[in-house]
Amino acid sequence: MNRFPAVCALAVLALAGAVAACGRKSPVAPSEAGAAAGAASPLTASVGAPRPLAPAAGAQIRNADQPVTLIATNGFSTKPGAVYTFEVATDAAFATKVQTKENVQESGSGKTSVQLGALAAARDYYWHVRSTAGGTTGVFSQTFKFTIGPAVSLGAPSPIAPLNGSQTGARPTLRVGNVSRSGPAGALTYVFEVATSSAFTTVVASATVPEGAAETGFELPADLPANTTFFWRAAASDASSGVAGPPSAAQSFTTSLAIDLARVVYLRGPNLSTWKQTGRIIAIDQDGSAAANGYMCISFTDPGWPGAKWIYGGDDPNFEIFANQWYFANINGIWYAGAGEWLYRGGGTCKAGQGTRTIGPDSGFGEPFTSWVPRVGELVGYAVTASARALPQMATVQERTDVVLYPWHDTSIQPFHGQTVIEFAR
Amino acid sequence: MKHALTVIAISTALAAGTAQAQTTTVPPTGEPRAGRYVAGLGGWTFGDKGSQFFGVEGGFAWTPDLDVFVEGGRVRDAAGQGIHDAANIVATGLARIQPGVIVETRQPAVFFGGGLRYRLRLGHSRAEPFLLGGAGFSRVEQDVTFLAGGTDITGTLDQWGVVLGTDLSGSFTAGHIVAGGGLVMPFGRQTFLEVSYRLMRIFAEDEGITANRGGLGFGIRF
Numbered sequence: 001m002n003r004f005p006a007v008c009a010l011a012v013l014a015l016a017g018a019v020a021a022c023g024r025k026s027p028v029a030p031s032e033a034g035a036a037a038g039a040a041s042p043l044t045a046s047v048g049a050p051r052p053l054a055p056a057a058g059a060q061i062r063n064a065d066q067p068v069t070l071i072a073t074n075g076f077s078t079k080p081g082a083v084y085t086f087e088v089a090t091d092a093a094f095a096t097k098v099q100t101k102e103n104v105q106e107s108g109s110g111k112t113s114v115q116l117g118a119l120a121a122a123r124d125y126y127w128h129v130r131s132t133a134g135g136t137t138g139v140f141s142q143t144f145k146f147t148i149g150p151a152v153s154l155g156a157p158s159p160i161a162p163l164n165g166s167q168t169g170a171r172p173t174l175r176v177g178n179v180s181r182s183g184p185a186g187a188l189t190y191v192f193e194v195a196t197s198s199a200f201t202t203v204v205a206s207a208t209v210p211e212g213a214a215e216t217g218f219e220l221p222a223d224l225p226a227n228t229t230f231f232w233r234a235a236a237s238d239a240s241s242g243v244a245g246p247p248s249a250a251q252s253f254t255t256s257l258a259i260d261l262a263r264v265v266y267l268r269g270p271n272l273s274t275w276k277q278t279g280r281i282i283a284i285d286q287d288g289s290a291a292a293n294g295y296m297c298i299s300f301t302d303p304g305w306p307g308a309k310w311i312y313g314g315d316d317p318n319f320e321i322f323a324n325q326w327y328f329a330n331i332n333g334i335w336y337a338g339a340g341e342w343l344y345r346g347g348g349t350c351k352a353g354q355g356t357r358t359i360g361p362d363s364g365f366g367e368p369f370t371s372w373v374p375r376v377g378e379l380v381g382y383a384v385t386a387s388a389r390a391l392p393q394m395a396t397v398q399e400r401t402d403v404v405l406y407p408w409h410d411t412s413i414q415p416f417h418g419q420t421v422i423e424f425a426r
Numbered sequence: 427m428k429h430a431l432t433v434i435a436i437s438t439a440l441a442a443g444t445a446q447a448q449t450t451t452v453p454p455t456g457e458p459r460a461g462r463y464v465a466g467l468g469g470w471t472f473g474d475k476g477s478q479f480f481g482v483e484g485g486f487a488w489t490p491d492l493d494v495f496v497e498g499g500r501v502r503d504a505a506g507q508g509i510h511d512a513a514n515i516v517a518t519g520l521a522r523i524q525p526g527v528i529v530e531t532r533q534p535a536v537f538f539g540g541g542l543r544y545r546l547r548l549g550h551s552r553a554e555p556f557l558l559g560g561a562g563f564s565r566v567e568q569d570v571t572f573l574a575g576g577t578d579i580t581g582t583l584d585q586w587g588v589v590l591g592t593d594l595s596g597s598f599t600a601g602h603i604v605a606g607g608g609l610v611m612p613f614g615r616q617t618f619l620e621v622s623y624r625l626m627r628i629f630a631e632d633e634g635i636t637a638n639r640g641g642l643g644f645g646i647r648f
Binding site: 042043044045047048049136 | 519520586587589591592595632
């Protein structure tokens with residue numbers, strides 16, 4: 001009996017069995033089969049490296065902008081489920097790695113990112129990224145360098161004025177002492193905020209101003225409502241490092257004697273509430289005594305207002321005036337105002353004849369200003385405008401200074417015991 | 427793999443049943459039959475990709491109607507869709523860096539296997555149809571070439587940030603099954619021509635490769 005055919009048949013069956021077994025080269029345990037189904041493949045994937053996107057090569061990052069987020073444009077792979085490895089080092093050769101983020105799942109957005117932990121300030125860093133998919137670990141991408149800027153810290157400004165409980169005008173100047181700082185801070189700016197509550201939930205005015213020499217101030221650009229309590233604070237910031245310091249302690253002030261230009265009764269001259277403020281009062285020097293001729297000096301920054309041809313005759317047909325002094329009196333709770341003395345270039349900013357008993361009657365403003373006799377210490381408002389007393393014949397531009405409040409002085413009634421000239425700090 | 431086992435089992439059962447029923451059957455032609463044969467085969471493949479193949483087959487008569495055969499050969503390119511898709515992913519990724527990257531893919535396969543051939547009788551005709559089924563192993567080579575501007579960059583892909591996996595490089599061995607049929611046309615006393623079609627399915631790990639082999643052969647019985 002020839003057994004060769006039977007042996008061959010068995011060989012064929014064995015071959016078939018072997019082929020069946022060959023279908024899976026990496027057998028898995030039954031308990032693992034479900035999880036591995038469709039995933040366990042001995043053919044590894046081909047992968048292409050991701051590309052670094054941000055921070056861009058050479059990026060300068062402020063220390064305050066940490067944590068840094070690394071963003072890479074996705075690479076590609078022939079099998080799904082890529083994970084990324086980000087490495088950050090302090091040298092280009094990655095000998096000193098400071099952070100490694102592994103197994104970062106590839107994002108479906110086309111860009112995969114990871115947030116780093118805090119990095120030491122004032123250092124250069126290098127980063128690259130690679131992907132792993134389907135059992136293949138790709139090569140690292142090109143390396144990008146970025147720099148974390150120096151650490152800067154700022155203190156809180158110290159309020160100078162107005163301090164808690166102060167009485168102010170409509171546009172007080174907020175002043176703080178400059179902040180302490182550490183680190184290589186750049187040019188500082190200060191953010192001033194004025195609010196109706198100490199919580200600063202409703203900010204009615206704010207501004208960012210550059211740091212002054214020893215102190216920094218901010219003059220409100222518009223009148224605040226009269227007889228209202230406000231709170232203010234300031235904080236310094238360094239744009240170059242992105243560091244913002246803590247705010248100053250909040251201070252309150254009340255605009256109890258503020259002049260609301262829209263509510264002033266203008267007895268002579270135009271309504272100034274619509275005139276643009278282009279100048280500001282620098283100092284007031286005034287004495288209502290007859291012995292001093294009732295001088296009234298209102299110095300101000302001259303914006304260069306144009307001259308208006310003098311229409312009242314005189315020796316010089318080319319004579320021009322360019323400004324008028326203004327006086328504001330609070331009579332029975334209402335502010336009355338009018339354009340007063342003429343100012344011409346070369347003639348200075350002091351005028352005579354504004355005595356305690358003459359400023360009213362000589363004003364020509366009409367009642368009740370004509371009967372007004374300021375008391376010593378009474379707050380009187382002062383301003384200077386472009387030509388405003390003989391409109392429209394002598395009209396030029398509708399511009400003015402701010403309006404300041406200054407206590408009335410009369411050395412014949414009460415001698416000065418202190419500063420006679422008030423300079424308005426800015 | 428269940429399909430492979432099923433085909434083999436059916437073939438084996440069919441062969442065994444036929445062998446038992448015809449152990450005493452004499453060939454209708456009454457011609458003496460040589461028990462062994464060897465043949466050379468060649469032809470075209472079609473399926474996932476058209477190509478050519480060549481091979482050698484040998485066997486012997488287990489029963490008057492059933493041959494046991496072994497075969498070996500080479501398919502020039504059995505590339506399936508899977509390698510095309512994977513290669514195109516890489517080429518597209520490379521094109522983002524260097525426009526104009528193209529890819530050429532081939533999967534040459536060397537196969538070896540065996541099985542059973544069942545001869546059908548056509549009265550007194552000398553032509554002899556047959557059906558066959560079998561199994562074996564194939565070694566498949568992943569031959570992928572990336573060209574940028576006509577220059578082969580396959581060897582420098584790491585410079586482009588690309589690492590090829592075994593899905594696009596190297597080679598692998600996988601089992602295969604084969605089934606088909608054909609017609610043997612004897613001429614002379616010992617020689618014959620063969621026309622055959624064989625469906626070969628290679629169980630590649632990610633995606634099976636199908637090669638339809640249609641070919642001609644010349645053989646000798648001895």
